[in-house]
Structure formats: C-alpha cells, structure tokens
Amino acid sequence: MPYRIDELAEKLGATFEGDGSITIAGAAEPQAAGADDLALAMSPTYAAHLAEGQAKAAVVWPGADWQALGLKAAVFAPRGRLAMAGLTALLDPGPGMEAGIHPSAIIDPTAEVADGVAIGPFSIIGARVRVAAGVQIGAQVSVGPDSVLGADTTVHDGVRIGRRVRIGARVIIQPNAVLGADGLSFVTASPAYVEVSRQTLGLGEVTVPEDATWHRIHSLGGVEIADDVEIGACTTIDSGTIRATRIGRGTKLDNLIHIAHNVVVGEDCLFAAQVGIAGSSVVGDRVVAGGKVGISDNITIGNDVVLGGASVILSSVPTGRVMLGYPATKMDVQLESYKALRRLPRVLKKLAGGKAAD
The missing domain is CATH 3.40.1390.10 (MurE/MurF, N-terminal domain)
Structure with a gap:
C-alpha cells in the first residue's frame, strides 16, 4: 500500500x-x-x-x-x-498464502489444524501433528508425525519437516529446508581406525576391525526450534540421538547451513551461508558466524563470539572472542601471522644473501 x-x-x-x-x-x-x-x-x-x-x-x-x-x-x-x-x-506484501486448505492437500484425520490456517497444494500433514492459528504452509510441504507448528509460523514451498519436530511461534522456514532428518551417527562392533587415530593423533598403527560394518545409532530426539527463528533455503537440521537438537529464540540461519545431531544453538545467533556445525557442539547466545565457518564436534562456543568467514573451529572458544582462520585463532594473531607469512619469501631471500624481492 x-x-x-x-x-x-x-x-x-x-x-x-x-x-x-x-x-x-x-x-x-x-x-x-x-x-x-x-x-x-x-x-x-x-x-x-x-x-x-x-x-x-x-x-x-x-x-x-x-x-x-x-x-x-x-x-x-x-x-x-x-x-x-x-x-x-x-x-513487503508477504508470501501471498490465503487461508484455507487446498483440495489436493492430505491431512491425517488425527492431526489438529486450527481455523484460518493456509495449507498449499500437495502438502501432507502427518499423524498427530498440531498446527496452530495463523500458520501458513506452502505447496508440497510434508510434516511428519507428532510434530508441532507454533502460531503465525510460515513454511515455504518444498520444506520437509520430519517426525517429532517442535517449531515455535513466528518461525520462518525458507524453501526446501529439511528439519528432522536422521543424524550421521554410526558405530562399528570393535573400534575402527578413525576412533584409534583420534586418540593417537594418527601416530599409531592402522587397525582394521574384523567386522567393519557400520551400525546405525537411531535418531530419537527430534528437533526443537524456538520462537522467532528464521531458517534459510536448503538448510538442514538433524534430529538429536536421544535429546533434541535445539535452535534458540531469535536465531537466524542463512541458506545451505547444516546443523548436526545433538547440537544446541543459543539465542539471537546469526549464521551466514554454508556454516556447518558438527554433532553435540554447544553454541552460546548472540554468536555471529560468517560464511563457510566450520565448527568441530563436541566443543563449546561461548556467548558473543564472532567467527570470521571460512574459519574452522577445532577447539572450544571463550566468551567474547573474535576468531579467524584455519585453524582459527584470535583475529589479531591471525592477521599478524598472515602478514608475517607474506613477508617470509623476502626474508628468506635476504637470509640467503640475495636481493630482496619487490
């Protein structure tokens, strides 16, 4: 208007x-x-x-x-x-979804759908799903059994919501995001070389188990998305193993992000595209991560941490730290190291008795 x-x-x-x-x-x-x-x-x-x-x-x-x-x-x-x-x-005129259920949508008879909800063409609402008032669901969306969509949430076309996913109020999920897929969690009957190498830092002998079969650890924990979260296109958030994978209130996730099983992300975080967080890591409140940041498994990132683009975080980071690089170090240290590395050829030439390079 x-x-x-x-x-x-x-x-x-x-x-x-x-x-x-x-x-x-x-x-x-x-x-x-x-x-x-x-x-x-x-x-x-x-x-x-x-x-x-x-x-x-x-x-x-x-x-x-x-x-x-x-x-x-x-x-x-x-x-x-x-x-x-x-x-x-x-x-912004909004997504343009009008209230009502499209005739081609499939709603399980055990689902609870509030009045005035919009559900688009070819969408599927599974058993015992609860959809609150004001929810807008686009075309070709699937919502798995026992999931919950909070009030005024918007789910754009092609989103896949798995079983036991709980979504808060006013959440926005962009096209083709996947919430609640199984996590990458497997184990061999006896320790595989990857387990041994982690303990020995690769210095031990190569061990080959008699049975190298990977046994699935099933994902029972689901996903919990708090109020006012935004999830970008093609972003994936895996189910937890026993407890839920959690995204805190007000956090904003860009496109093509992967959040692995059991991860806990705090409130009001901001992650740019292609951030990847490995399993069971904990991220504090108000953390900002630039594009392509990678966070290793089972570590903790403190509140108010800033992670520069393409940084790889291999160990826990204390509150308020600004990190950059691979492996990530304090930003000022990383920049000084980078400057020193650029000077290195000139220094080596001087030490060899040659003329300094331009």
Whole structure:
C-alpha cells in the first residue's frame, strides 16, 4: 500500500522534513528510483546517484542537505540499515498464502489444524501433528508425525519437516529446508581406525576391525526450534540421538547451513551461508558466524563470539572472542601471522644473501 512521507516517518520512529504529503509505493536505489519510490540514499556515496533517478523523497543521513540533493522531502535515519528493516517490513506484501486448505492437500484425520490456517497444494500433514492459528504452509510441504507448528509460523514451498519436530511461534522456514532428518551417527562392533587415530593423533598403527560394518545409532530426539527463528533455503537440521537438537529464540540461519545431531544453538545467533556445525557442539547466545565457518564436534562456543568467514573451529572458544582462520585463532594473531607469512619469501631471500624481492 502507498504511504505518505509523514505517516512513514512516524511508523519508522524517524523524523522528516519537506512535503509530508508525498506518497510512495516502493523503495529503490537512488539511480533506479521512480517518481513513486522512496530512494535509499543513506550516505553521501549513495546520494550522489539521486540525479540519475526520479525520486522526490529519500531516506538520508542526519544533517544531509536534502534540498541541495534536489529532493522535495527527506526521512532522516541515524541508523540506515535499521530504517531499511522497518521500511522493507512495511512494503513487503508477504508470501501471498490465503487461508484455507487446498483440495489436493492430505491431512491425517488425527492431526489438529486450527481455523484460518493456509495449507498449499500437495502438502501432507502427518499423524498427530498440531498446527496452530495463523500458520501458513506452502505447496508440497510434508510434516511428519507428532510434530508441532507454533502460531503465525510460515513454511515455504518444498520444506520437509520430519517426525517429532517442535517449531515455535513466528518461525520462518525458507524453501526446501529439511528439519528432522536422521543424524550421521554410526558405530562399528570393535573400534575402527578413525576412533584409534583420534586418540593417537594418527601416530599409531592402522587397525582394521574384523567386522567393519557400520551400525546405525537411531535418531530419537527430534528437533526443537524456538520462537522467532528464521531458517534459510536448503538448510538442514538433524534430529538429536536421544535429546533434541535445539535452535534458540531469535536465531537466524542463512541458506545451505547444516546443523548436526545433538547440537544446541543459543539465542539471537546469526549464521551466514554454508556454516556447518558438527554433532553435540554447544553454541552460546548472540554468536555471529560468517560464511563457510566450520565448527568441530563436541566443543563449546561461548556467548558473543564472532567467527570470521571460512574459519574452522577445532577447539572450544571463550566468551567474547573474535576468531579467524584455519585453524582459527584470535583475529589479531591471525592477521599478524598472515602478514608475517607474506613477508617470509623476502626474508628468506635476504637470509640467503640475495636481493630482496619487490
């Protein structure tokens, strides 16, 4: 829906100057903005492109000379990305799922589905599943037996929810995520070489068991997703072995993430794409992990830890530590080591009596 500038500023908790009666119907980058768009010009760099577009109004930084930028109105955002969060929430039309159960959906007679729920084409709701009010389920979704979907949760197309998965309120699950698959948990009748090598650090003799058959340890624990969690496309969260794999309130997971069995992730964490957490590790609250971070099994990551992109965490990390590299060390130590490594060829050449390389 269109918004007047004065209405928009009020909803964003921001201030405005200029013609508050101007209406906007969308948001755009300055150079691409049409006459009905609110341009996002939250720094001088972005504002330099306003003349290339047709925006009458823009979100700008505090103190910006909006009139000199050729605008008729301006919304002032001390924290630009926070203003973007509010603005995009107002302008997002949502997934477009209408309440009601599509005729092709299959609902087990023992399932409990609240009034007003949306269930899309070819979706399957299993035995004893409970679906709370306000839930939206897209097309070709499957929900396994004894699972629970909390109020106002949105499950996009193609999601697979296994048995005994408990999902809280206002959770968003993007397409093709899989929750509740079996974990990778197997054992041989006698110790395999992988067990021995872990104890000897690979220095012992190679041992080959008489019976190398892998025996499955079944996944009985399920998955528990707390309120306000978001789970990205194609992300997988495995069931716990005996206790549940848990994701804490407010945590946001990007696409293509893997959370292994028995892992516990705390509240308000933020993980970028391709993060992998091995089995039985515990991650504290407000942990941020960049893309491709790998966390080894059976270790603990403290609260407020920041893990730089592509870091590999092989041992427990205390609260508040900023880590980088493989194997991950404190960020300042890692950067100094990297600088020293780059200098190494020049140093070696000097030691050999040759001319320093450029």
